[in-house]
Amino acid sequence: MIIFRLGRIRAPQGPGIVLLLPFIDHWQRVDLRTRAFNVPPCKLTSKDGAVISMGADVQFRVWDPVLSVMMVKDLIATTRMTAQNAMTKTLLKKSLREIQTEKLRIGEQLLLEINDMTKSWGLEVDRVELTMEAVLQPPQESLMGPLPPVPGLEGLDSTIQQLAAHLFSNTLALTADSVETVNETEPPAAAIATGSARGKPSADELLSAVELFLSEPLVGQVGASYQVNITLPSGARSTYFIDLSSGSGRAGRGLPEGSPDVVLEMSEKDLQDLFLGELRPLSAYMSGRLQVKGDLHVALKLEELLKAMKQRR
Known part of the structure; x- marks a missing residue:
């Protein structure tokens, strides 16, 4: 109870019995x-x-x-x-x-x-x-409109075409001074095209493409290491890692260095849907398609990587 005595505030009173002076004290309960x-x-x-x-x-x-x-x-x-x-x-x-x-x-x-x-x-x-x-x-369509189709990838999903176009452009920029090197080295876009005969790139192709999007600002936003266990259609299991805890980040096949902060388990199809923007991490977790061992909040930080991939496409 807060008491004002002749306009002056007194120290808080109560709980319990509080004595008030009629016509002199005014009070307010908090x-x-x-x-x-x-x-x-x-x-x-x-x-x-x-x-x-x-x-x-x-x-x-x-x-x-x-x-x-x-x-x-x-x-x-x-x-x-x-x-x-x-x-x-x-x-x-x-x-x-x-x-x-x-x-x-x-x-x-x-x-x-x-x-x-x-x-x-x-x-x-x-x-x-x-x-x-x-x-x-719903959100408005981008004013820039869709990107032109990528030669050799017509008929595939537009998201795959955009990812292939980005990978292909990065490869050309790195090898512009040597045409022979471009001819001898198969660009990531061609690898995705080969892997896309089934309609979507494989887990190996996706994780190889992820490395192109890693950066120090992304590591600063996420700051965690992930182990990703993938179940293939044949029933076999493959293990990958996405390390966003230091430097510019690393991704590849195998176990991460040290103990991962979070272990993720999903099928190859769900991994494809996740990285191609057809499935969101939270929706995958709520539907049971994504199993998380560790802090869920840290696991959902992978959304930052997916956003970086989407922006640079």
Whole structure:
């Protein structure tokens, strides 16, 4: 209980019996337990033009009852408005895919932003959980339009063609000074074309292509090592690694150096769908197609690698 005596605030009283002077003391009760409120769903436009209806559930507690009474008149209403503004500002910079797959990370980011505002009010937010009501409009098509077809890969999926085109262009750039070297060395695009006779590249071809997209900024974002156990259609199992814990990162066949942070298990088909953008890590995990041994949050950081591959295609 916060008591004002002749306009002067006194030290917090209670819990228990508190003596008040009639006509002199004015008081206000403050609940120190963890409470919650919801941010009503509002329409937002994401970075890629999608229109969504997004709300949030917020848990908070008062840690300084004096500040909570002196600084704001309606604590919940003010905090709700602060949370809504922070949510709107953050989601406008995200694509629909990022919002759907990184809700936990976005919630943690919002938690820090809201607490920066509310700490001077004697209030601390413990949790922010985003809730997507509906996707009112899908993302807009890229204004650049589709890439032209790659010679020799007509009829294949456009995503495979784009990946092959990127690999082929990188190979040409590295060997522009020696035509003989290009003729003697089979470019990755040709390897993908060979592996795509079945419709999609094999696990070996995909993991070889992944190395082209590794970089120090990506390692800084992920900072983890992954062991990937693949079940082939024949029933055999192959082991690969994606090390994004140091340097510019490494990927290849076999076990990673040291103990991996996360072990992933999936079929070759699911690996193909994952790296070609037809399957999302979170959807694969929720449907049981992706088995995770280790921290799920660290496992979902592989989304950063998939985004890097998509951007550079």
